[in-house]
Each structure stands twice: as structure tokens, then as C-alpha cells.
Amino acid sequence: MPVDPLQFPDTGRLKLDQAIDVLLEHARTVRDTQERLRSLLRASHVVASHVDLSRVLRHVVDAAKDLVNARYAALGVLGPDGTVDEFVYSGLDDQRAARIGHPPHGQGILGLLITEPRPIRLTDLSTHPASAGFPPGHPPMRSFLGVPLLVRGQAFGNLYLADKQDEDEFSADDEQLLLSLAGFAAVAIDNAHLYEEAQRRAAWQRSSAEITAALLAGTETEDVLRLIAAKAHEVARADLAAVVLPVDGTGVLTVQAAAGEDDVAGLVGRRLDTENSLCELAMTGSQPLLSEDLSKDERGPLSDETWAGKAGPGMVAPLMAPDRPPTGVLVVANAPGRRGFHERDLEMLAAFASQAALAQQLAQHRTHSEELQLLEERDRIARDLHDHVIQEVFATGLSLSNLASAVDSGQRDRVLAVVHKLDQVVSEIRGTIFNLHAPMGAGGDAEHSLRRALSEIARTTTDSLGFTPVLRLDGPLDTLVPARLAVDLSAVVREALSNIARHAHATTATVQVSATPTTLTARVEDDGHGLGDTTRRSGLANLRARAEKHGGDLSIDSAPGQGTILNWTVPLPHGDPTAPGSSN
Structure with a gap:
């Protein structure tokens, strides 16, 4: 039987098979490694x-x-x-x-x-x-x-x-x-x-630009504060954002605006005690603060019922323009158990709060500039009225007075009546000039101006009187008359006109209020029946008491069928701190 020349001995063949298996295993390992x-x-x-x-x-x-x-x-x-x-x-x-x-x-x-x-x-x-x-x-x-x-x-x-x-x-x-x-x-x-981070910085910058545009467009302050809270809530991806501002002259802070996932309307208007709070710490230190839990922070937790269930991880950034003290704080928070914020989040929030405060400052400067321009325009108009219009009217009155002596008696009365009317016009122009010169602050605005208050009293009593009373105002009333005295003066004029409407059966009434550096006088005159009964006289007791309270006096000149003249006079204090114009 022939022998196969390629046949290996059993031992040699076994070793070769093992070597081939090893090579194949290595190949598979290399292949698996390459695949992985x-x-x-x-x-x-x-x-x-x-x-x-x-x-x-x-x-x-x-x-x-x-x-x-x-x-x-x-x-x-x-x-x-x-x-x-x-x-x-x-x-x-x-x-x-x-x-x-x-x-x-x-x-x-x-x-x-x-x-x-x-x-x-x-x-x-x-x-x-x-x-x-x-x-x-x-x-x-x-x-x-x-x-x-x-x-x-x-x-x-x-x-x-x-x-x-x-x-x-x-x-x-x-x-x-x-x-x-x-x-x-x-x-x-x-x-x-x-x-x-770049996207979020861009979003913060867009929000800052939007707030600046709203402020410079004259948007109401409350609407701007709501916009600040809404943008902080949106860009910070927070559950809650609130603008907290201090209440003037008190030790509390007030939530002025809020935005959040849940109903946050109940937060607005809530007062917070500033003592030992993160809000106070951020304002006094002029530094933004990061907290793992606002309601339990050892530095000053926001633990009252205002933040219950709302304040977990959060940030507090002062609203602070460069080189200015903080005007409030911006609070951003997530609900308890939600994700926390990082230092980079705090950095971007602080920059946003600073930009918002700067925009507010620019808007205030713009408002002050506009007020200054308005004051300058009012001053120009007042000068023109004083230097030109009054002088022309006064000269016309003098000419008519001289003409009255050269005409017959019938014409003289008509000319003198015109002169009297010109005097009234001059008085009204002077009142307008004083209104133009009235300060735009606490003493001169629509809410506190004494001149406007007296004008409103004359207007509101027209229906009960049956005619419009004549009102003459002389002197810088809004500047010289203190606020507490202005309240009593308004009450006296209102009571005097009310008495005329109820008792006098008058057809005309004149109110003349004048102020000098030392004296305030109110004169109320009517052409009614006079003080013929005790009821009307007893009603004047309040007016006398208001005069005596300020060291002044009340005098009445009246005769049956000849009308009544009421004179209410009080001294004016010097440099009274409550005077409407004292701060100007």
C-alpha cells in the first residue's frame, strides 16, 4: 500500500493544528479589536x-x-x-x-x-x-x-x-x-x-437690549419691572424670578414684579423683612449670591410664607448700575428638589441685573433732561408773559384810565368797567406765571399743587352755586404755603363757598387768595343776603378754629341785603420743612 508523502506524524500534525488555531484566534482578536x-x-x-x-x-x-x-x-x-x-x-x-x-x-x-x-x-x-x-x-x-x-x-x-x-x-x-x-x-x-453658554449670553444681551429699548421708549416703570422678571425667568430657565425693591423709609422690601411657571400673582406686593436675609446681604455687599437652597441658607434664608414651596436652589443679584448703590435685587429660583445653578449662571444674571439698573438710570436721566427742558420752556413763556403781555395790557389800562376823565359820565363807567376787567386779566396772567414757575416736584405736580386744588374747588362748587365763582390767586402759593396749611386753606375756601351756596342766595362770588413772604390771606366775597341768621354764623366756627390753629384770625363784614366779605388771615412760617416748595 503506497504511503502518502504529505502525511505528517500524528504529533507533528497536532502541533500544526494548534498553531493554526492560535493564528486564527489571533486573527479573530485582531478583527474584533479593529471592529471595536x-x-x-x-x-x-x-x-x-x-x-x-x-x-x-x-x-x-x-x-x-x-x-x-x-x-x-x-x-x-x-x-x-x-x-x-x-x-x-x-x-x-x-x-x-x-x-x-x-x-x-x-x-x-x-x-x-x-x-x-x-x-x-x-x-x-x-x-x-x-x-x-x-x-x-x-x-x-x-x-x-x-x-x-x-x-x-x-x-x-x-x-x-x-x-x-x-x-x-x-x-x-x-x-x-x-x-x-x-x-x-x-x-x-x-x-x-x-x-x-454663548447662546445664553446672547439671550441675556438681547433681553438687556429689549429692556433698554422699553425704558427709553417711555414704558411705565411697572411694565418694565414685569419685563425684567419675565426675561430673567425665561433666559435663566428658572421656575421663578422676582424683582424686589426697598420701600422708602422702612426696613422692608417689596416684591414689585414676578414671573414663573406657576401662579405667582400672589407674590406681587408682598413685603419681606430685610433683616438677616439674602436680599439685604446682596444689597449691602453689592455682590451677587448663589444658594443651594434659598429657604434654608445659613446666611439669611428666604423662609417666610412668601417663598414657601417656591424657593429652592437660587440666585440673588443686586440691581446696581456702575458707581451707584443697589436699588433692589433680582431673585431667580427653582422649586425645592430641582436643579441648581452654577457660577456661570450667577455671572450672567449679575451682568443682566447691572444692565437693567443702568437702563433704569439712563431712563431717569432722560426724564430729568426732559423735565429740565420743560422747565426752561415754561420759564421762557413766563418771562414773555411778564415782560411783554402784562406790560401791554397794563399800558392799555392806563391809557383807558386817562381816557375815562375826558368822556362823559355814561361812557366813563363803561371805560372804567373795561379797566377793571383788564385788571382781572393781569391778575389771571400773573396766576398763570406763578403756575409756570411752580416746581415740578412735590409742590408743583398735579397731585399737590395748591393752585390746582383751589381751581378744582371753584370748579366743583359751580353746580351748587348756580354760577362760576371768580378765583384770583396772587403770589407764590405753591412755594410759600406749607403742606399742612394748604390743607386748612383748601377746607376754608370749600366751606365758605358751600355756605354761600346754602344760605346766601348770591348771584356772584369772588375768592381771592394771596401769599406774601409773611402772610397768607383768603378773601371770599358774595352779593347775597348777608348773615341774617345764627345758623350760618355758627357754621363759621370751623373756619375760625382753623385760623387760630395757625396763629391767625377770621373777620367777617356783613350787612342784611348787602352781601358778606370773609377775611381769613394766618402768618406764614419761615423755612418750614413741610412747605411744598421747600425742597426746591
């Missing part, structure tokens, strides 16, 4: 292909799960306090995730990765001493691989993989691949952070 490297490159490409942070985190989790063939994967993002602030998962459907409830806070094995940021690879999770078990509804998990995710050397979060498919545990190669992916992910997350 290609998977790593694909995963890195997918992770780096987006700049939106939420999409980047989702791609990181999905890529990690596919890369090491895990059934479950998650990424826990750490908050400012070092606990899990955001949890992105893969491998669980929404229904099961809802049954589990809230995401983990970073306890057990997850907490160990936070406190000791280095890779952890376990065959069985339940056997580790740090294991805290699973909540109800959580799927069973056995093998585990976790690696820290560092961004610029700072802990950003951790990658968690569980249940290696088709094998009992994750390998060292899996660990190395996941560490490599974590490195790529860190760069992508850093880029996404920079992009998101």
Missing part, C-alpha cells in the same frame, strides 16, 4: 457631531451602550452640590422608567463613583459592600462598569453600564474602550457647554 476600534471611532464621531448639550448627552449614552454591548446605560450629570442633577438613560422604556419614579440621587455604587472618581468593574453588583439595592420596579442588573467623565479636569458626571450581553462580565478591554469614549465625550460636552 471602528465602533469607537463611529461613536466618537456621532458624539462630536452635535453642539446641543442634551443631544450630546443622549448620543454619549447610546454610543457607550452599543460600544461594550451592554443592555443598560446611563449618564449621571453632577450638580453644584455634587449629587446627580440630571440622569440620561438608555435601555429602559418610558413606562418602566415611570414605574421606577425619580432618578437616582447618587447613592450606593453610583455614590462611590462620585466620591472616588475612578473606574469600577463588577461581576455582580449585589455583592459589593456599597450596593444600596434597587427601588421597586427597577429591572435586575448584575454585571456593572462605571467610569468617571471629566471635563477640563473637573468631574462632570459618570457613565454607568450594566448587564454585559452574551457574557457574564465586562472585560478590561471594555473598560479601556469606555475610558476612551469618555475622553472623546468630555471634549464634545465641553464644546456643547461653550456653545450653550
Whole structure:
């Protein structure tokens, strides 16, 4: 029987078969390694292909799960306090995730990765001493691989993989691949952070520009404060934003405007005690403050009922223009248990608050400039009336007075009546001049002006009198008459006209109020029946009491059928601090 020349001895053939098997195994290992490297490159490409942070985190989790063939994967993002602030998962459907409830806070094995940021690879999770078990509804998990995710050397979060498919545990190669992916992910997350920060800075700048435009357009202050709160709530992605301003002359702060996810209308108008509060600390220190929990902050918690259930993690920034003291604070907060804020958030909020305060200051300067221009125009008109119009009318009156002596008696009375009317015109023009010179502050505005108050009294008594009383005002009433004396004077004029309407049966009435540097006089004259009964006389007791309260006097000149003249005279104080014009 012929012998096959290619037949090897049994021992030699066995060694050759073993060598071929080894080569094939190495080939398969090389092929698997190349495939996993290609998977790593694909995963890195997918992770780096987006700049939106939420999409980047989702791609990181999905890529990690596919890369090491895990059934479950998650990424826990750490908050400012070092606990899990955001949890992105893969491998669980929404229904099961809802049954589990809230995401983990970073306890057990997850907490160990936070406190000791280095890779952890376990065959069985339940056997580790740090294991805290699973909540109800959580799927069973056995093998585990976790690696820290560092961004610029700072802990950003951790990658968690569980249940290696088709094998009992994750390998060292899996660990190395996941560490490599974590490195790529860190760069992508850093880029996404920079992009998101740039976008948010742009949003803050747009909001600042919108507020500045609203202020310069003359928008009401309350509407601007509401806009500040709304923009802070929107751009900071917060649950609540409120503008808090101090109440003049008191030790309290008031919520002037608020915006939030829930109904925050009840916050507006609420008063807060400034003592030992973060708001007071931010104002006195002129520095923005970051808090992990506004309601429990040791520096001064916002713990009253105003913030109950609303103030968890938050920020407080002073509304402060450059080189100016704070005019209030801007409070931004999330509900208790929600995510916290970072230093970069505080920096952007502080810049926004400063820009808002600067815009308010510019608007105030613009308002003051417009008021100054108005005062200058009023002063010009007053000078023209005094230097030209009054002089012309006065000269005309003199000419008519001289003409009266050269005409017969019938014409003389008519001419003198015209002269008297010209005198009234001069008096009214002088009153207009004093109104134009009246300060635009507390003494001269529509609410506090004595001249306007007396004019309003004359107008409102027209119906009861049956005619319009003549009102003559002489002297700087809004400047010389103190506020408390102005109240009594208004009451005297109103009471005097009311008495005429009820008792005098008059057809004309004249009110003349004059002020000199030393004396205030009110003269009320009518052509009625006179003081013929005691009822009307007894009604004058209040007028006399008001005069005597200020060291003055009341005199009455009346005869039956010849009308009544009432003179109410009081001395004026010098430099009274409550005088409407004293601050000007």
C-alpha cells in the first residue's frame, strides 16, 4: 500500500493544528479589536457631531451602550452640590422608567463613583459592600462598569453600564474602550457647554437690549419691572424670578414684579423683612449670591410664607448700575428638589441685573433732561408773559384810565368797567406765571399743587352755586404755603363757598387768595343776603378754629341785603420743612 508523502506524524500534525488555531484566534482578536476600534471611532464621531448639550448627552449614552454591548446605560450629570442633577438613560422604556419614579440621587455604587472618581468593574453588583439595592420596579442588573467623565479636569458626571450581553462580565478591554469614549465625550460636552453658554449670553444681551429699548421708549416703570422678571425667568430657565425693591423709609422690601411657571400673582406686593436675609446681604455687599437652597441658607434664608414651596436652589443679584448703590435685587429660583445653578449662571444674571439698573438710570436721566427742558420752556413763556403781555395790557389800562376823565359820565363807567376787567386779566396772567414757575416736584405736580386744588374747588362748587365763582390767586402759593396749611386753606375756601351756596342766595362770588413772604390771606366775597341768621354764623366756627390753629384770625363784614366779605388771615412760617416748595 503506497504511503502518502504529505502525511505528517500524528504529533507533528497536532502541533500544526494548534498553531493554526492560535493564528486564527489571533486573527479573530485582531478583527474584533479593529471592529471595536471602528465602533469607537463611529461613536466618537456621532458624539462630536452635535453642539446641543442634551443631544450630546443622549448620543454619549447610546454610543457607550452599543460600544461594550451592554443592555443598560446611563449618564449621571453632577450638580453644584455634587449629587446627580440630571440622569440620561438608555435601555429602559418610558413606562418602566415611570414605574421606577425619580432618578437616582447618587447613592450606593453610583455614590462611590462620585466620591472616588475612578473606574469600577463588577461581576455582580449585589455583592459589593456599597450596593444600596434597587427601588421597586427597577429591572435586575448584575454585571456593572462605571467610569468617571471629566471635563477640563473637573468631574462632570459618570457613565454607568450594566448587564454585559452574551457574557457574564465586562472585560478590561471594555473598560479601556469606555475610558476612551469618555475622553472623546468630555471634549464634545465641553464644546456643547461653550456653545450653550454663548447662546445664553446672547439671550441675556438681547433681553438687556429689549429692556433698554422699553425704558427709553417711555414704558411705565411697572411694565418694565414685569419685563425684567419675565426675561430673567425665561433666559435663566428658572421656575421663578422676582424683582424686589426697598420701600422708602422702612426696613422692608417689596416684591414689585414676578414671573414663573406657576401662579405667582400672589407674590406681587408682598413685603419681606430685610433683616438677616439674602436680599439685604446682596444689597449691602453689592455682590451677587448663589444658594443651594434659598429657604434654608445659613446666611439669611428666604423662609417666610412668601417663598414657601417656591424657593429652592437660587440666585440673588443686586440691581446696581456702575458707581451707584443697589436699588433692589433680582431673585431667580427653582422649586425645592430641582436643579441648581452654577457660577456661570450667577455671572450672567449679575451682568443682566447691572444692565437693567443702568437702563433704569439712563431712563431717569432722560426724564430729568426732559423735565429740565420743560422747565426752561415754561420759564421762557413766563418771562414773555411778564415782560411783554402784562406790560401791554397794563399800558392799555392806563391809557383807558386817562381816557375815562375826558368822556362823559355814561361812557366813563363803561371805560372804567373795561379797566377793571383788564385788571382781572393781569391778575389771571400773573396766576398763570406763578403756575409756570411752580416746581415740578412735590409742590408743583398735579397731585399737590395748591393752585390746582383751589381751581378744582371753584370748579366743583359751580353746580351748587348756580354760577362760576371768580378765583384770583396772587403770589407764590405753591412755594410759600406749607403742606399742612394748604390743607386748612383748601377746607376754608370749600366751606365758605358751600355756605354761600346754602344760605346766601348770591348771584356772584369772588375768592381771592394771596401769599406774601409773611402772610397768607383768603378773601371770599358774595352779593347775597348777608348773615341774617345764627345758623350760618355758627357754621363759621370751623373756619375760625382753623385760623387760630395757625396763629391767625377770621373777620367777617356783613350787612342784611348787602352781601358778606370773609377775611381769613394766618402768618406764614419761615423755612418750614413741610412747605411744598421747600425742597426746591
